[in-house]
Structure formats: structure tokens, C-alpha cells
Amino acid sequence: MSPSEPGPDPDASLVAEIERLRRRLDRERSARREAERIAEDATRSSIEDPLTGLANRTLLAANLENELARAARYDRDVALFYLDLDRFKLINDTYGHDAGDELLRGVADALRATMRASDTIGRLGGDEFMVIVSDIGEPDALRLAGRIADAVESITPESTGGIGCRASIGVAMLRGRTDLDPADFVRQADTAMYAAKQAGAEVRLFDDDLLTESDEKRDLRRALPHAISDDELVVHHQPIVDLTSHRVIGFEALTRWRQPDGSLLMPDIFIPTAEESGLIGDVGELVARKAAQDLVAWQRRHHDTDAIVAINASPRELDRPGYAHRVTLAAEEAGLHPDKLIVEVTETAIMEAGQVAEDNLRALRSVGIRVALDDFGTGFSSINRLRSNAFDVLKIDRSFVANVADRSDDRAVITAIVALAGIFDVKVVAEGIETEAQLDAVTELGCHAAQGRLFAMAAPIDEVAGPLDFV
Ligand code: C2E
Ligand code: MG
Numbered sequence: 264m265s266p267s268e269p270g271p272d273p274d275a276s277l278v279a280e281i282e283r284l285r286r287r288l289d290r291e292r293s294a295r296r297e298a299e300r301i302a303e304d305a306t307r308s309s310i311e312d313p314l315t316g317l318a319n320r321t322l323l324a325a326n327l328e329n330e331l332a333r334a335a336r337y338d339r340d341v342a343l344f345y346l347d348l349d350r351f352k353l354i355n356d357t358y359g360h361d362a363g364d365e366l367l368r369g370v371a372d373a374l375r376a377t378m379r380a381s382d383t384i385g386r387l388g389g390d391e392f393m394v395i396v397s398d399i400g401e402p403d404a405l406r407l408a409g410r411i412a413d414a415v416e417s418i419t420p421e422s423t424g425g426i427g428c429r430a431s432i433g434v435a436m437l438r439g440r441t442d443l444d445p446a447d448f449v450r451q452a453d454t455a456m457y458a459a460k461q462a463g464a465e466v467r468l469f470d471d472d473l474l475t476e477s478d479e480k481r482d483l484r485r486a487l488p489h490a491i492s493d494d495e496l497v498v499h500h501q502p503i504v505d506l507t508s509h510r511v512i513g514f515e516a517l518t519r520w521r522q523p524d525g526s527l528l529m530p531d532i533f534i535p536t537a538e539e540s541g542l543i544g545d546v547g548e549l550v551a552r553k554a555a556q557d558l559v560a561w562q563r564r565h566h567d568t569d570a571i572v573a574i575n576a577s578p579r580e581l582d583r584p585g586y587a588h589r590v591t592l593a594a595e596e597a598g599l600h601p602d603k604l605i606v607e608v609t610e611t612a613i614m615e616a617g618q619v620a621e622d623n624l625r626a627l628r629s630v631g632i633r634v635a636l637d638d639f640g641t642g643f644s645s646i647n648r649l650r651s652n653a654f655d656v657l658k659i660d661r662s663f664v665a666n667v668a669d670r671s672d673d674r675a676v677i678t679a680i681v682a683l684a685g686i687f688d689v690k691v692v693a694e695g696i697e698t699e700a701q702l703d704a705v706t707e708l709g710c711h712a713a714q715g716r717l718f719a720m721a722a723p724i725d726e727v728a729g730p731l732d733f734v
């Protein structure tokens with residue numbers, strides 16, 4: 264055998280084997296790293312707010328529980344900050360979601376820059392943030408809250424052309440209590456935040472005086488934004504009947520809030536909350552749009568394009584620039600002629616009306632939308648107001664109608680209102696007609712139209728009366 268015939272080189276095959284093993288090891292290592300990365304991502308996304316990188320609700324709740332336990336053990340005070348941005352929704356609506364996101368990230372950065380690494384900073388969702396600070400006294404906590412407010416106010420996002428927003432911050436202090444439930448602690452900070460917002464203050468410390476907001480009211484306030492976005496507000500219509508012809512001349516649109524169990528919450532319960540929390544503008548806009556669409560549908564179905572619909576405006580709505588424009592747009596988009604729309608305002612709203620409200624009323628009437636003075640007789644509107652020719656309709660409050668059949672003073676009041684209306688050439692609608700006797704009385708006293716249970720209560724537009732149902 265020739266020595267030049269080489270067998271397999273033992274070194275070379277060893278090298279190849281080692282290389283193979285090394286590659287396998289590499290593959291396994293990178294697979295493990297990938298698995299670890301995925302696990303880490305999963306953990307992070309379950310405790311981290313993806314938009315801002317701050318703690319999410321889950322992590323906030325866990326850390327708060329820890330801090331409360333530690334505070335009890337080491338006798339340290341804990342401060343809880345509940346932060347809500349003012350005007351955030353307006354910015355989001357005006358400049359778009361990207362601008363809103365930029366602002367939220369800016370707030371997160373401002374919070375990170377202001378707080379210590381040991382504090383927990385989190386986002387509860389929307390424009391609400393929470394900070395947990397342990398081992399801090401009340402004066403320092405309040406100073407810190409003031410610094411947060413300043414930091415938030417100094418954010419000037421590019422996408423809004425530098426327009427930022429203010430924060431309302433509620434501060435709750437643990438003060439050595441060992442029996443306080445974390446959820447109650449959060450509720451205290453939230454209550455303080457809301458008090459700050461209502462007072463137009465940046466910071467408010469929780470104290471027991473603030474406990475006047477009932478649980479029920481707070482639940483309403485928390486749920487209302489969802490009612491609007493999830494389309495839980497419905498509009499029902501109460502027929503308004505002409506007292507000469509007994510034809511249905513139109514409807515008053517009244518809003519209701521459909522509850523998860525199917526029941527309807529009435530406006531007297533939630534409209535005040537909508538007013539206080541600044542959501543009344545959104546409610547009103549929604550009602551205006553639905554009311555206009557509903558009426559157009561009814562007009563088509565009954566071939567009656569004369570029918571009108573009346574919507575209610577609360578003082579807070581009337582006081583917002585652009586109200587008249589939004590209502591006009593709602594009618595336009597539904598294809599409803601503006602002179603078939605009536606806006607009902609209460610006497611109180613008129614008495615409180617500032618320049619903006621006056622401008623809105625004028626703007627409404629300039630496009631042909633009529634204005635009714637609602638619940639007339641219960642407020643203090645002066646004859647001067649009527650004389651200024653700012654109204655088209657007076658609605659007599661049902662408290663005067665209730666006893667009109669047997670109380671001469673109530674009859675006298677209605678007689679006077681009708682006379683006044685005649686002088687200023689406005690129509691009179693009697694509200695809350697429940698009996699034939701009341702109907703006869705208000706007819707005899709010269710009211711032009713009426714609404715009330717005797718005819719029909721408010722109902723979905725598909726179920727309401729046709730034009731001739733009461734003739
Ligand atoms: P309002 O504008 O004076 O509306 C008339 C209220 O009287 C309605 O109550 C109606 O259901 C009720 N009613 C009608 N006929 C009778 C009757 O024969 N007997 C009795 N006892 N009551 C009758 P509702 O729907 O509970 O609304 C209460 C108030 O809530 C309204 O008073 C109005 O001020 C306000 N509201 C309703 N919808 C809206 C809305 O979309 N926006 C605003 N800002 N306020 C609204
Ligand atoms: Mg009304």
C-alpha cells in the first residue's frame with residue numbers, strides 16, 4: 264500500500280465534529296435567548312403601559328399593596344397622586360390621536376423626570392396617571408404635586424403647535440392607617456383630583472370634607488364617558504300636540520341612558536353629573552344629532568315635513584363657544600331644515616347667560632333655529648328678556664299645570680303668561696298634561712300646544728304617535 268494514499272485525517276474530522284457541535288450549541292443558545300426575550304416581553308406587556316412604558320393598572324395595584332404593607336411595618340407615610348389632564352379630549356379631537364399620544368408620552372417623561380426611581384409611576388388609562396411615593400410627609404407631597412403640575416404644563420408637543428394642557432392632581436396621604444383598603448386609598452386620591460378640577464385648582468389634598476361626593480355619583484361620573492363612546496345614550500321623543508287641531512306638531516327629544524340590565528336611567532339623575540364633569544357638551548351634541556335624524560325619519564314615514572323637534576340645552580352647553588354651530592351642523596347633516604329645530608333653554612340658563620351664551624342664542628336664531636324658554640315660571644327671567652325678542656316659545660312648567668283645574672292662582676299665572684306671550688308674539692306650550700281636566704283648562708286659557716302623559720310619554724321614534732293619532 265502506497266504511503267501516499269491518505270486515510271481520513273483524524274484531526275480534520277475532529278475539527279468538523281467540534282464545529283458541528285459549536286453550531287448546535289449556538290443554535291440552542293439563540294433559541295433559549297429568544298424564548299427568554301419572548302417571556303420577558305410577555306411579562307413586560309402584562310405590567311407595562313405600551314404607549315408610555317409606565318406601570319399599568321396591574322403593576323400599580325401590586326406596588327400599592329406592597330407599599331401599604333411596608334408602610335405599616337416601618338411606620339412610614341405614603342402619598343398617592345391621582346392625575347388627570349384637563350382639555351385632553353379637546354386636544355385629541357382637534358389635533359388627532361397621534362398628537363394626543365405625543366402629549367401622553369410627554370407627560371410620562373415629565374413624571375419620570377420629576378420623580379425618584381423608587382416611586383411607582385403609572386398610567387391608569389386615557390389621560391389618567393397615578394404616582395405612589397413612600398416615605399414622604401404631607402408638605403413635601405404637596406410641593407412635589409405642584410412640581411408635577413408645573414412640569415406637565417410646560418410640555419409643548421410639536422404636533423399641536425405647542426399647545427399643551429394642565430393637570431389636576433389629587434393627593435391622598437396614608438397617615439399611618441393600617442386598615443385602609445388600597446381601593447379606598449385610590450378613591451380618596453380620585454375624589455381629591457375631581458375636587459381640584461372642579462375648583463380649577465392644580466392640586467388638592469384629600470380630606471374628609473370631600474367625602475360629600477356619594478359613591479353613586481362617582482360611579483356615574485366614571486361610567487359616563489363610556490356611555491358616550493359605547494353609544495349607551497338613547498333619545499326618546501314626547502309628542503307635542505296642537506291644542507286647536509290636536510295634531511302632533513312635533514316632539515321633545517329627551518335623553519335616557521341604557522343600563523347593562525336594559526333599564527333606562529333618567530336624565531335628572533345623570534345630566535347634573537354630565538354638567539359637573541364637563542361631558543355635557545358631548546351629550547348635547549349626540550342628542551342633537553340623533554334627534555335630528557329621528558325627526559327626519561318620522562317626517563318621511565308620515566309625509567309630514569312641518570314637524571319640529573325640540574332639544575334641551577343646559578347652561579353649561581350654551582356657555583361653550585361653537586354650540587350654535589355644532590347644533591346647526593347636526594341638523595344639516597341629518598338633512599333637517601333648521602327652522603324645524605327648537606332649542607329649549609331654562610330660565611336659569613338665561614339669567615346666568617354670559618357673552619358666549621348670548622352669542623350662541625343669536626347665532627341659533629340667525630340660521631332659523633328657534634329658541635324656547637323651558638320650565639317657564641320657575642326661574643326669574645325678567646320681562647325685559649322677553650321684550651328683547653330673544654324667544655319664540657314659552658313652555659309653562661308642569662308645576663303650574665298640575666293644579667290648574669282647581670287652583671285659581673295657578674289659572675291666573677297661566678292667564679298672565681299667555682297674555683305676555685301674546686304681547687311678544689311667542690307661542691305657549693303647556694307641559695305635563697296628565698288629565699282631561701288639565702287639558703281643558705290649558706286649552707281654555709289660550710295655550711297653543713301641550714305635551715304630557717295624557718297624550719304620550721317619551722318613546723323611541725319608531726314607537727311614537729303619528730300626526731293624527733290624537734285628533
Ligand atoms: P324638561 O325639558 O322640562 O322635560 C320634560 C320632562 O317632563 C321630561 O322628563 C318628561 O318625561 C317629563 N314629563 C312629560 N310629560 C309628563 C307628565 O305628564 N307628567 C310628568 N310628571 N312628567 C312628564 P325627563 O325625560 O325625565 O327629563 C327631565 C329633564 O332632564 C328635562 O326636563 C330636561 O331639563 C333634562 N333633559 C332631558 N334630556 C336632556 C338632554 O338631552 N340635554 C339636557 N341638557 N337636558 C336634558
Ligand atoms: Mg325641555
Ligand code: MG
Pocket residue numbers: 637638658660694
Ligand atoms: Mg320643561
